[in-house]
Amino acid sequence: MRERKFKILEGWKVSRIIKPCFKLVAELKSSPGMWAITSKELGDHFTSLRFFIMFLLIGLASLSAVYVAALTIREAVAAAPEIDFVFLWLFNTSGKGLPPFTTFVGFLAPLMGIALGFDAVNDELNRGTMSSVLAQPVYRDAFINGKFFAGLITTSLMLMALFAVVGGLGLILIGVPPVTEEVLRILFYLVLTVVYVAFWLSLAVLFSIFFRQTATSALGCIGSWLFFTIFFGLLVGLVSNALLPLGSDAVPLEVLKHQKLQTGLLRLSPTTLYYEAAGMLLAPYQRLLGPVMLEQIEGAIPGPLPLGQSLALIWPHFVGLFAATLAIFAVCYIKFMKMEIKSS
Amino acid sequence: MRNEKVIVTDKLTKRYANITAVENLDLEIFKGEIFGLLGPNGAGKTTTILMLLGLTEPTSGSAEVLGFDPTRSPLEVKRSVGYLPERVGFYDHMTGRENLCYIAALNNINSKAVMKKIDELAEQVGLKDAINRKVGEYSHGMRQRLGLASCLVKSPKIIILDEPTVGIDPKGTREVQDFITRLSREEGITVILSSHLLHQVQQICDRVAIFVQGKVVAAGPIESLGKQVMPGQPFIIEVQCAEGHDVLRDNLQQIQGIEQWSEVEEKLVLTCCSDKRLEIASLAQKNNLSLLHLRLRGYDLDDIYQRYFQGGERP
Numbered sequence: 001m002r003e004r005k006f007k008i009l010e011g012w013k014v015s016r017i018i019k020p021c022f023k024l025v026a027e028l029k030s031s032p033g034m035w036a037i038t039s040k041e042l043g044d045h046f047t048s049l050r051f052f053i054m055f056l057l058i059g060l061a062s063l064s065a066v067y068v069a070a071l072t073i074r075e076a077v078a079a080a081p082e083i084d085f086v087f088l089w090l091f092n093t094s095g096k097g098l099p100p101f102t103t104f105v106g107f108l109a110p111l112m113g114i115a116l117g118f119d120a121v122n123d124e125l126n127r128g129t130m131s132s133v134l135a136q137p138v139y140r141d142a143f144i145n146g147k148f149f150a151g152l153i154t155t156s157l158m159l160m161a162l163f164a165v166v167g168g169l170g171l172i173l174i175g176v177p178p179v180t181e182e183v184l185r186i187l188f189y190l191v192l193t194v195v196y197v198a199f200w201l202s203l204a205v206l207f208s209i210f211f212r213q214t215a216t217s218a219l220g221c222i223g224s225w226l227f228f229t230i231f232f233g234l235l236v237g238l239v240s241n242a243l244l245p246l247g248s249d250a251v252p253l254e255v256l257k258h259q260k261l262q263t264g265l266l267r268l269s270p271t272t273l274y275y276e277a278a279g280m281l282l283a284p285y286q287r288l289l290g291p292v293m294l295e296q297i298e299g300a301i302p303g304p305l306p307l308g309q310s311l312a313l314i315w316p317h318f319v320g321l322f323a324a325t326l327a328i329f330a331v332c333y334i335k336f337m338k339m340e341i342k343s344s
Numbered sequence: 345m346r347n348e349k350v351i352v353t354d355k356l357t358k359r360y361a362n363i364t365a366v367e368n369l370d371l372e373i374f375k376g377e378i379f380g381l382l383g384p385n386g387a388g389k390t391t392t393i394l395m396l397l398g399l400t401e402p403t404s405g406s407a408e409v410l411g412f413d414p415t416r417s418p419l420e421v422k423r424s425v426g427y428l429p430e431r432v433g434f435y436d437h438m439t440g441r442e443n444l445c446y447i448a449a450l451n452n453i454n455s456k457a458v459m460k461k462i463d464e465l466a467e468q469v470g471l472k473d474a475i476n477r478k479v480g481e482y483s484h485g486m487r488q489r490l491g492l493a494s495c496l497v498k499s500p501k502i503i504i505l506d507e508p509t510v511g512i513d514p515k516g517t518r519e520v521q522d523f524i525t526r527l528s529r530e531e532g533i534t535v536i537l538s539s540h541l542l543h544q545v546q547q548i549c550d551r552v553a554i555f556v557q558g559k560v561v562a563a564g565p566i567e568s569l570g571k572q573v574m575p576g577q578p579f580i581i582e583v584q585c586a587e588g589h590d591v592l593r594d595n596l597q598q599i600q601g602i603e604q605w606s607e608v609e610e611k612l613v614l615t616c617c618s619d620k621r622l623e624i625a626s627l628a629q630k631n632n633l634s635l636l637h638l639r640l641r642g643y644d645l646d647d648i649y650q651r652y653f654q655g656g657e658r659p
Contacts, residue, residue, distance in 0.1 A: 032419060033451075033452070036449035039449075040446055127434075127435075128431045129435060132429060132491075135397055135427035136451055137419045137451060139419065
């Protein structure tokens with residue numbers, strides 16, 4: 001049978017995405033003990049108080065954001081019934097002083113990753129359970145892989161549930177069903193968020209390997225989260241002003257250079273990458289990233305970008321986030337493999 | 345069956361940045377025996393165990409456990425070796441049964457058969473009533489028993505117990521010791537036991553290796569250890585009899601080779617060039633002396649222990 005293609009995603013075969021997933025699951029099941037560790041961790045996560053608290057926090061914030069957004073949308077649509085992509089608006093419209101859903105998720109999702117990973121290794125080491133587990137016929141990497149996958153599956157499931165609830169609530173409130181492209185965009189946004197959480201999860205696992213005390217690693221995680229969400233932007237402003245100072249008589253070329261430097265520096269932060277990519281996915285009318293010259297948009301016909309094109313624009317962001325996650329995970333891996341497991 | 349070697353190490357050495365934890369260790373452990381690793385804290389017992397399990401890589405030398413190299417094929421080794429760490433850890437939020445189930449799942453054991461096995465083990469280690477309670481509520485002794493059960497879930501050929509009775513009351517210690525002995529005698533499991541408690545090792549071990557600062561100073565059956573540790577030393581014999589020193593001294597005069605006489609409290613201490621105990625005993629019997637005490641000093645584990653372990657902890 002011929003592979004079915006999505007019109008919007010020309011050239012993207014579903015099997016190209018699905019097959020590696022199946023392969024991954026098969027891999028998971030074939031590695032001795034890995035599945036046992038993953039399922040035990042999953043059970044722990046889903047019954048843990050900390051998961052419940054995080055879910056409640058993110059859920060309440062998101063629902064209120066979507067509710068407010070829906071009210072705003074109702075007014076806007078009533079005024080101008082011609083607008084399209086109404087459903088996507090649910091996710092990135094703010095109103096009544098509440099930030100949009102994307103901001104809440106972008107702000108709180110890292111906490112989810114941190115909560116699931118900050119005591120992954122050091123807690124087991126301190127309890128002395130790690131030597132018991134590693135004395136069983138499992139490879140050492142199964143331990144850390146299992147922990148990581150369990151965290152990833154937990155966040156994926158949680159985010160899926162959250163998106164479904166939010167979408168359902170939005171559907172009831174605004175009464176406009178999403179079109180295929182909107183559904184696909186939301187799905188990609190979901191994947192993006194999972195990758196973003198994976199980044200924070202791997203960072204948390206890294207801290208849990210480096211620090212013996214769980215409190216220290218939690219503090220380290222929260223510190224880096226605050227750094228990237230709040231201080232990084234300020235720091236980049238300072239650094240770019242120091243490197244390329246702008247006088248009051250700056251020529252446009254200098255301003256452009258300054259802007260480019262600032263954007264480039266900002267993109268070193270996973271948070272920037274995530275927000276830019278999320279914005280692109282949920283706002284099809286956004287056509288460009290970074291500084292734009294007036295000449296560039298002269299004569300452009302305003303219209304939404306097809307999904308494929310939006311994806312092409314944010315592909316580097318995706319790859320960047322993914323690569324950062326893998327790089328951190330690789331460091332975890334090396335460090336963990338060489339770790340002494342004596343509990344005393 | 346006794347001479348089938350299950351563990352052989354060849355010049356096994358582990359060095360950390362500034363200390364040598366284990367140096368040139370040559371061990372041979374036979375099937376079905378209880379082998380004791382005796383030594384003070386920090387003498388390299390735990391490091392040796394970790395190397396045997398493939399949990400730490402040796403710096404040099406090699407080990408073979410059941411025919412496998414633990415560094416190269418750790419999974420094969422761990423499949424048939426049960427290990428009870430010194431401070432055994434369990435997941436406190438899970439019940440004893442759930443903890444054992446997890447260990448079984450890690451060993452890829454079918455979950456139907458495992459419930460029966462867990463019930464049996466709980467009965468054997470005396471946790472029958474507590475197995476469905478959360479481990480967080482367990483006492484130290486109960487944890488240790490659960491630890492023993494967790495070693496046995498995989499039906500091992502060898503079990504390695506690191507300080508299995510530390511922190512348990514005397515009654516519990518007794519029970520654990522009996523259980524270990526039973527495992528060895530009835531089920532033919534090879535037991536390796538590390539301990540710093542001389543008397544425990546003396547009571548249950550067939551053979552012992554004495555660790556001091558990363559080296560084995562003596563290994564073998566307990567009786568033979570003295571001669572290995574104290575070669576070239578004079579034989580010092582303590583004698584005491586009901587009739588008093590003078591009578592005893594008169595009688596013992598005729599034995600050749602006694603170099604020195606001295607009296608310590610009630611006992612007569614003789615320094616000889618060889619073991620004269622047989623001669624002393626037969627002489628005493630011939631002359632109708634009631635021998636109360638006859639002991640070759642320096643050749644039982646107590647003396648060895650005193651000599652090596654007091655202040656033997658690594659600086």
